[in-house]
Amino acid sequence: MIECKNISKTYVNGxxxxxxxxxxxxxxxxxxxVAIIGPSGSGKSSLMHxxxxxxxxxxxxxxxxxxxxxxxxxxxxxxxxxEKIGFVFQSFNLLPRxxxxxxxxxxxxxxxxxxxxxxxxxxxxxxxxGMEESKFNNLSNQLSGGQMQRVAIARSLINNPAIxxxxxxxxxxxxxxxxxxxxxxxxxxxxxxxxxxxTHEPEIAEFAQRVITIRDGLIESDIKKK
Amino acid sequence: MIKDLLNETIWSxxxxxxxxxxxxxxIVIGIASVITMVAIGQGSQASIQARIQSIGSNLIIVSPxxxxxxxxxxxxxxxxxxxLEDANAIMSEVQNVAGVAPEDxxxxxxxxxxxxxxxxITGTVPDYTIVRNVAIDSGTFITAYQNQxxxxxxxxxxxxxxxxxxxxxxxxxxxxxxxxxDFQVIGLTVSKGGTGFNNADDAIYIPLSTEQHxxxxxTYITTISVSAxxxxxxxxxxxxLTDLLLQRHGxxxxxxxxxxxxxxxxxxATASSITGTFTMLLASIAGISLLxxxxxxxxxxxxxxxxxxxxxxxxxxxxxxxxxxxxxxxSEAVVLTFLGGAVGVLLGxxxxxxxxKFAGITTQVSLSTVVLAFGVSAGVGIIFGFxxxxxxxxxxxxxxxxxx
Ligand SMILES: Nc1ncnc2c1ncn2[C@@H]1O[C@H](COP(=O)(O)OP(=O)(O)O)[C@@H](O)[C@H]1O
Ligand SMILES: [Mg+2]
Numbered sequence: 001m002i003e004c005k006n007i008s009k010t011y012v013n014g015x016x017x018x019x020x021x022x023x024x025x026x027x028x029x030x031x032x033x034v035a036i037i038g039p040s041g042s043g044k045s046s047l048m049h050x051x052x053x054x055x056x057x058x059x060x061x062x063x064x065x066x067x068x069x070x071x072x073x074x075x076x077x078x079x080x081x082x083e084k085i086g087f088v089f090q091s092f093n094l095l096p097r098x099x100x101x102x103x104x105x106x107x108x109x110x111x112x113x114x115x116x117x118x119x120x121x122x123x124x125x126x127x128x129x130g131m132e133e134s135k136f137n138n139l140s141n142q143l144s145g146g147q148m149q150r151v152a153i154a155r156s157l158i159n160n161p162a163i164x165x166x167x168x169x170x171x172x173x174x175x176x177x178x179x180x181x182x183x184x185x186x187x188x189x190x191x192x193x194x195x196x197x198x199t200h201e202p203e204i205a206e207f208a209q210r211v212i213t214i215r216d217g218l219i220e221s222d223i224k225k226k
Numbered sequence: 227m228i229k230d231l232l233n234e235t236i237w238s239x240x241x242x243x244x245x246x247x248x249x250x251x252x253i254v255i256g257i258a259s260v261i262t263m264v265a266i267g268q269g270s271q272a273s274i275q276a277r278i279q280s281i282g283s284n285l286i287i288v289s290p291x292x293x294x295x296x297x298x299x300x301x302x303x304x305x306x307x308x309x310l311e312d313a314n315a316i317m318s319e320v321q322n323v324a325g326v327a328p329e330d331x332x333x334x335x336x337x338x339x340x341x342x343x344x345x346x347i348t349g350t351v352p353d354y355t356i357v358r359n360v361a362i363d364s365g366t367f368i369t370a371y372q373n374q375x376x377x378x379x380x381x382x383x384x385x386x387x388x389x390x391x392x393x394x395x396x397x398x399x400x401x402x403x404x405x406x407x408d409f410q411v412i413g414l415t416v417s418k419g420g421t422g423f424n425n426a427d428d429a430i431y432i433p434l435s436t437e438q439h440x441x442x443x444x445t446y447i448t449t450i451s452v453s454a455x456x457x458x459x460x461x462x463x464x465x466x467l468t469d470l471l472l473q474r475h476g477x478x479x480x481x482x483x484x485x486x487x488x489x490x491x492x493x494x495a496t497a498s499s500i501t502g503t504f505t506m507l508l509a510s511i512a513g514i515s516l517l518x519x520x521x522x523x524x525x526x527x528x529x530x531x532x533x534x535x536x537x538x539x540x541x542x543x544x545x546x547x548x549x550x551x552x553x554x555x556x557s558e559a560v561v562l563t564f565l566g567g568a569v570g571v572l573l574g575x576x577x578x579x580x581x582x583k584f585a586g587i588t589t590q591v592s593l594s595t596v597v598l599a600f601g602v603s604a605g606v607g608i609i610f611g612f613x614x615x616x617x618x619x620x621x622x623x624x625x626x627x628x629x630x
Contacts, residue, residue: 054543055624074620075547081623082545093540093627097241107544110230155544 001163001194002028002051007060008217009046020046022217023060030162033189034196035208043217044198045090045167051196052087052165053077065162082107086156086193088166092148094140094155100126101136104154121158129154130184146177153184164188166197170204182207231550235557242530246562249526249611253566253603254573256519260599261574261591263512266581267505269589274501278494280418281426282358284324284457285490286464288312288450288471306446307484310434312471313450320466322455327354330437330447336390336430338402343389347404347430349437349447357453360426365398365413373433378440380404381413385428404430407440460489516599520606527559527610532629535618539626542619551619552612559611563604570603571596 009021020043028034038044049055050062053069062069064084072080081087094103104122113121126136129150135143140151149169156164166185170178186207189195197208205211213220239246290307313328329350336343354360355367365381372379382390382397391397397411409432418426438445454463464487471485472478534555541551574596578589618626 049624052543055622075549078542078545078547080545081543085545087543089543089627093536093543095537095540098237102237106541107546109234109541109546110227110550159545 001030001065002196003063004051005061005063007047007050007057007062009043009050009055010058011046020217021050021057024214024217024219026212026219026222028194028196030194031189031192032194032196032210033185033208034210034212035205036196036198036212036214037200037202037205038214038220040200042214044200044214046217047214048165048167048196048198052085053080054087082159084162086159086161086164088149088152088156088164088169088197090168090171090198092152092172094148094151096141098140099137100131100140100143100151103140103151104158106155107158122154125154125157126151128157128184128188130180145172146174146181149173149177149181150184153181157188161193163194163196166195168198168200170199170201178204231553231557234554235561238554238558239561245526245530249523249562249607250566250569252519252522252526253563253607254519254570255522256516256603257567257570257596257599258574258577259515259519260509260512261571261595262577262581262589263508264505264595265574265578265589265591266587267501267508268592269578269582270587271498271501271505272590273588274497275494277419278490278497280359282451282453282490284454284460285357286452286454286460286467286487287489288316288452288467288485288487290446290448290485306444307475308447308450309445310447312474313447315470315474316450316452316467319470320452320463322459322463323467324453324455325353325356326453327351327357327451328434328447329354329449329451330434330442331449332442334404334441336386336402336404338390338400341390343386345386345389345428345430347432347437347441349432349434349441351434354431354451357451358426359418360431361416363414363416364396365411367413368431368433373435376435376439377433378407378409378436379412379432380409381415381431382411383415383425383427383429384417385425386430387414402430404432405441457491460491464489512599516602519603523563523603523607524610527607528614531614531618534615535621535626535629538615538618539621539623539629542626543623548619552616555615555619556608556612559608560604562611563607566607567600567604571600574599 004024004026007021007024008019011018011020024047036044036047050057053064056070064080069080095106101119101122104125105118108118108121123136127133131147131150131154135147140148143151149172153169170181173181182204185195185197199205210222210224212222288308310328313326317323317326327350329348331346331348333344334347336345350368351373352368352370355362360367363384367381368379380402382402387395387397390402391400397414400411401408402411434447452463452467454460468480468483468487472480472483475484477483538551542548575591578591581587582589618629
């Protein structure tokens with residue numbers, strides 16, 4: 001489902017060049033639960049942004065369902081992100097001063113779904129992500145970190161994407177909440193969603209069936225559990 | 227889709243009340259000040275022109291004394307060089323003259339019923355009404371017979387009536403005293419709405435012969451007003467009568483003339499150029515406020531770019547197409563500027579009305595100013611609201627989300 005061929009990403013900032021990803025090759029099959037682990041600055045997020053079609057690789061080819069993503073135009077990329085990929089950001093990226101429901105229905109804007117359908121789907125996704133119903137009309141800035149993460153997960157689920165990508169989804173959460181969130185990912189995986197998540201905590205990586213370790217933009221190890 | 231667009235626009239504007247409010251305020255101030263200022267300028271211009279038109283039709287004013295550059299106080303030369311015979315000669319010898327009104331004007335103290343006022347007394351002839359566009363409200367104007375018999379009759383202006391008899395009173399049949407001589411009031415003129423000196427409403431008209439005989443005691447006159455048959459021959463008539471008077475006064479060098487002439491078109495042109503400058507001045511002040519308003523709008527739009535760029539990045543990241551993001555931001559900018567524009571136009575127009583009502587200055591709100599002011603601020607609002615958003619929407623979602 002996901003295939004990376006010699007993917008690399010170089011950031012150029014004035015005279016400074018940073019090679020964040022240096023020629024990665026790997027495949028992820030449908031239904032896998034993959035953790036990408038590595039120290040801070042090793043290029044995990046850069047890779048994830050490419051996988052999520054949020055950014056383009058400097059060189060190499062990225063195939064999603066057999067399609068070369070780096071050849072798609074801007075609108076096709078938007079459609080791809082909306083239809084196939086749910087992205088959970090480390091920093092949540094919720095709209096400020098906006099209700100939970102409105103945040104979750106954001107990806108449905110300008111779609112054919114009626115207001116009623118949208119709200120219906122948002123409620124389902126939120127329940128699925130473990131969000132208390134009493135908070136559905138709260139503003140995003142009135143939520144705790146765990147609640148914000150659930151809203152972010154619910155938003156990534158709203159279009160029932162085949163792949164869910166999460167960049168350090170537990171990075172801002174306490175251990176107990178982290179485990180609850182990981183249970184949610186496990187459950188999503190058991191329902192057939194392919195899941196790729198980033199973490200730097202080995203304990204969190206334990207939840208996954210496959211762990212790819214990255215160091216300095218290169219794959220150090222790629223271990224599949226039985 | 228349209229519903230989503232409107233919904234998002236309203237949500238976004240209502241969710242950022244301070245930003246929306248300040249942007250609208252910038253637009254309102256810019257537009258309202260331009261409209262008001264230009265309305266004052268153009269209104270004054272129009273009212274000054276109307277007032278000049280009201281002093282007569284196709285008028286040439288001859289005054290004693292050396293030629294002066296187009297002054298507004300025509301008719302009060304201090305030198306004594308014009309006589310009634312000059313006026314009569316113009317009437318009989320110059321072509322295309324519709325009417326000639328000699329007048330001798332001086333200020334005197336006037337009393338009636340214990341009230342007294344100091345005003346200008348004009349001795350003149352019946353043609354004065356034609357030449358100087360004087361209309362009678364009640365009673366009659368001076369007749370030729372009254373001139374022949376030096377009758378002690380007077381026609382008064384509404385300003386004098388107000389001072390001596392009180393507003394709204396019909397003064398005909400009453401008696402007024404000028405220089406200890408009783409005059410019977412036989413008519414009241416219609417107001418011309420003038421102010422300041424040389425005010426046609428603050429005047430008393432008596433037969434010229436009476437004035438010369440009882441008041442001034444000499445045969446000189448202060449002004450000859452000549453009405454040409456139409457405006458195109460105004461310069462010709464002016465030249466002809468100048469030649470005639472030079473010849474009558476025995477002067478061969480026209481630069482040595484002991485009288486001066488000015489025609490109405492020149493007065494209008496001079497006044498127009500003055501009021502035009504005045505309008506330009508007001509318009510530039512207003513233009514500056516429009517600019518300041520525009521910079522305010524621009525500033526407001528640009529300072530929110532960081533936050534909004536992240537928002538745009540997020541919208542793109544969740545798969546909203548660029549076109550919808552552009553449309554939303556365009557629609558926000560349009561709604562803001564049109565709201566501000568509508569309020570600004572309304573406010574400017576109300577301010578113009580208020581100026582007319584409380585300051586008594588005529589104002590004229592013109593469509594072209596409204597369109598211009600509206601266009602400028604709408605342009606600024608839309609460009610600076612939409613352009614950064616458009617740029618942000620063409621970034622990759624990650625670049626936009628990271629924008630500092
Ligand atoms: N936009 C950027 N511009 C320049 N350098 C960047 C940018 N994003 C990331 N980097 C650099 O690329 C390297 C990898 O970053 P990142 O992918 O965020 O790593 P991780 O997520 O593993 O911490 C780091 O050295 C980081 O400083
Ligand atoms: Mg990272």
